[in-house]
Amino acid sequence: MATYTTSRRTFLMASLGMTAIQAIRPSGPQALSVGQVIDRIKANVGIPWRDQTVDNLIAGTPEMPVQGIASTMMATLEVLQRAAARGLNMVITHEPTYYSHQDRIEPVEQDPLYQLKRDFIRQHNMAVFHFHDHWHGRRPDGIATGMIRELGWEKRLDPQNPRLFTFPETTLARLAQEMAAKLNIKTMRVIGDPQLPVRRVMASWGNVSLMPGVPYLAQADALIVGETHEWELMEYVQDAIASGQKKALIILGHLVSEQAGMKYCAEWLKTFISEVPLEFIASAEPYWRPDQVKK
Incomplete structure (x- = not known):
């Protein structure tokens, strides 16, 4: 009888323990990672991935969890700020982030503006993926x-x-x-x-x-x-x-x-990414005309 009582108590405690563990364990699928998003892009773009390309992860790590994705023409600081405000921590950009086609940081590494932009990305746990060559290489472009x-x-x-x-x-x-x-x-x-x-x-x-x-x-x-x-x-x-x-x-x-091409990119990404919010964020036209300014 004593053995039975002990076994029953043990069973009840174990059951309670399992219930507690299940309560704190996420019941949904494992979080989508930056690396998984990139792998899906490579698998769906329709052309072999090049060894020599500017299409690389410019900021962040493949292991980072993705809360949301923004597709944009250019990852300007203003676009990054808007993406962060929307909770979109992965930015897929057609043009460079750091002012050169190859995103080389050596020329601007000591520049305060580069450092501010880099720090903003880090502080908001963001990842930036440069998607240029293969989006053009896709058929049709x-x-x-x-x-x-x-x-x-x-x-x-x-x-x-x-x-x-x-x-x-x-x-x-x-x-x-x-x-x-x-x-x-x-x-x-x-x-x-x-x-x-x-x-x-x-x-x-x-x-x-x-x-x-x-x-x-x-x-x-x-x-x-x-x-x-x-x-x-x-x-x-x-x-x-x-x-x-x-x-x-x-x-x-x-x-x-080229802006509308990245608007279309957001639609294309949604055909194989459904776990997180995904939006197109337009980059602002950088120029203005004096005759269009209200006096």
């Missing part, structure tokens, strides 16, 4: 897909050339105005006759140098770029116009010329 959707140009796209678009005849001014409105651009710049008839348009989102800018321009009435050196492609277009060629160049600004 993730940035181009988002930009085409934002502009509503899906039916204008040449099936043989993902950069070429065909329109019913419009004018350069009307084309530029419609783009500025759809992309909410304040500081677009345009080279060419505003009344130039436009039917064929080439678009190269982001930075475009002299080459391949020149062959792109040869295939169209107007070339759209994010940015370019003013002493290269811009000068070439000016000389082409002065020589009698009917050509034009539309310069959107680098950030706004």
Whole structure:
């Protein structure tokens, strides 16, 4: 009888102990980690992951738990602040965090602003993942897909050339105005006759140098770029116009010329990440025009 009593007491205590343990143990799935998010991106992007790439974890560690994810064009301090305020502690950015394409910190390591930004990320337990090469390398290009959707140009796209678009005849001014409105651009710049008839348009989102800018321009009435050196492609277009060629160049600004691609990236990420909140945070257009400022 005594043996039974002891065994019963032991059983009851063990049961109570298990109940207490179960009460404090999370009942849901294990927290999603930064490394798991990156692994899913690699598994779903549709192309082999390169050995040499800028697409790397710039801040944080793979083991960090993810409370929420922000997709953005550029991880500016302002974007990081907004993400932290929303409880989104993993930022997936298309452009660099530390002022160079490779996110090299050596040139700015002693700079107080770099240190402030680095410390903000650390203090808020944030991770930043640079996602550039493979988002462009995806087929179709993730940035181009988002930009085409934002502009509503899906039916204008040449099936043989993902950069070429065909329109019913419009004018350069009307084309530029419609783009500025759809992309909410304040500081677009345009080279060419505003009344130039436009039917064929080439678009190269982001930075475009002299080459391949020149062959792109040869295939169209107007070339759209994010940015370019003013002493290269811009000068070439000016000389082409002065020589009698009917050509034009539309310069959107680098950030706004790819921003919708990262808006689309957030939608794409949601197809294989559902455990945490996931949002697109737009990066602010950095420029303004004096005539748009209220006096």
